[in-house]
Amino acid sequence: MRHRKTARRVALFGVALAWLGAMPSPGSAQSAFLQGDRMPYDAFDKLAKTDLEVGGGAIHVAFAPGDVALPRQEILDWIGTSARAVSTYYGRFPVKSLKLLLVPVDGPRVRGGTTWGYRGAAIRVLLGRESSEDDLRQDWIMVHEMVHLALPDMAERYSWLSEGLAVYIEPIARVQAGDLAANDIWQAMVRDMPKGLPQPGDQGLDNTDSWGRKYWGGALFCLRADIGIRKATGNRLGLQDAMRGVLAAGGNHEVDWPIERILATADKAVGLDVLSRLHDEMGPRPVTPDLDALWHDLGITVRDGGIQFDDTAPLAAIRQAITR
Numbered sequence: 001m002r003h004r005k006t007a008r009r010v011a012l013f014g015v016a017l018a019w020l021g022a023m024p025s026p027g028s029a030q031s032a033f034l035q036g037d038r039m040p041y042d043a044f045d046k047l048a049k050t051d052l053e054v055g056g057g058a059i060h061v062a063f064a065p066g067d068v069a070l071p072r073q074e075i076l077d078w079i080g081t082s083a084r085a086v087s088t089y090y091g092r093f094p095v096k097s098l099k100l101l102l103v104p105v106d107g108p109r110v111r112g113g114t115t116w117g118y119r120g121a122a123i124r125v126l127l128g129r130e131s132s133e134d135d136l137r138q139d140w141i142m143v144h145e146m147v148h149l150a151l152p153d154m155a156e157r158y159s160w161l162s163e164g165l166a167v168y169i170e171p172i173a174r175v176q177a178g179d180l181a182a183n184d185i186w187q188a189m190v191r192d193m194p195k196g197l198p199q200p201g202d203q204g205l206d207n208t209d210s211w212g213r214k215y216w217g218g219a220l221f222c223l224r225a226d227i228g229i230r231k232a233t234g235n236r237l238g239l240q241d242a243m244r245g246v247l248a249a250g251g252n253h254e255v256d257w258p259i260e261r262i263l264a265t266a267d268k269a270v271g272l273d274v275l276s277r278l279h280d281e282m283g284p285r286p287v288t289p290d291l292d293a294l295w296h297d298l299g300i301t302v303r304d305g306g307i308q309f310d311d312t313a314p315l316a317a318i319r320q321a322i323t324r
């Protein structure tokens with residue numbers, strides 16, 4: 001996962017590592033669009049744009065210099081599909097206007113993305129020149145970055161919340177939009193959620209700066225929050241309603257909010273305090289939920305390398321509601 005919500009507070013060496021595989025040679029046409037850990041707003045503004053309207057938002061798409069094998073229209077369709085998935089989840093596109101910069105890099109596939117908000121919402125995505133139509137269909141990075149647009153910027157130590165939301169919501173949004181099967185995402189959750197459990201020496205989500213805790217520890221927080229809200233509301237409301245409440249209160253990526261305000265606003269939208277309490281629990285100390293019991297209660301069984309659903313399990317209705 002080579003992407004980052006915010007660039008301002010990030011250690012430079014991390015970014016350099018992330019881009020080792022994708023960096024053009026110095027002085028090449030794209031380097032101006034990749035240098036440093038910032039959105040090249042000024043360079044972007046000089047490029048020709050194609051505008052897309054999705055979910056009440058305008059996406060201004062620009063390509064940095066360089067050839068890409070796929071026709072432009074297919075790339076624009078992929079952006080539109082991704083934006084519709086995010087708009088499905090949130091009820092609308094998270095920002096009124098987005099600057100979306102595509103930078104061609106060597107190789108196939110989508111190679112990474114970064115989202116900024118400090119001079120207006122912006123996303124930069126590194127697109128492999130040899131990408132196929134199938135690479136774009138399978139890509140999760142574009143939706144992941146667009147989910148970042150729906151959360152205020154925060155102090156770096158809380159990036160587990162922004163990354164966790166992006167990891168958790170991205171596949172759910174794609175299932176809700178009809179782009180992915182529910183089966184696939186539960187299988188991925190069962191496989192990957194253990195990466196988010198605390199390791200020896202862990203000091204809680206707020207104080208542990210590791211990849212696993214940031215991405216999957218954050219996702220585990222979101223799954224537990226979703227289930228907690230659904231349990232408390234008779235499965236009427238979920239994390240989706242809470243996060244829509246943040247957006248409705250003006251909490252998109254163009255503003256800076258303390259984490260307490262984000263969580264309180266989300267809680268208020270569903271009339272509960274599930275998120276704030278879960279942060280009190282998982283923020284300052286390591287918490288290891290019993291994942292096997294959780295999958296069992298949700299009615300998910302791993303069998304022969306695949307998964308099976310048990311619709312008589314105690315939380316089966318909650319599992320179904322999450323992707324509905």
Ligand SMILES: [Zn+2]
Pocket residue numbers: 003004005144145148162163166
């Ligand atoms: Zn991210």
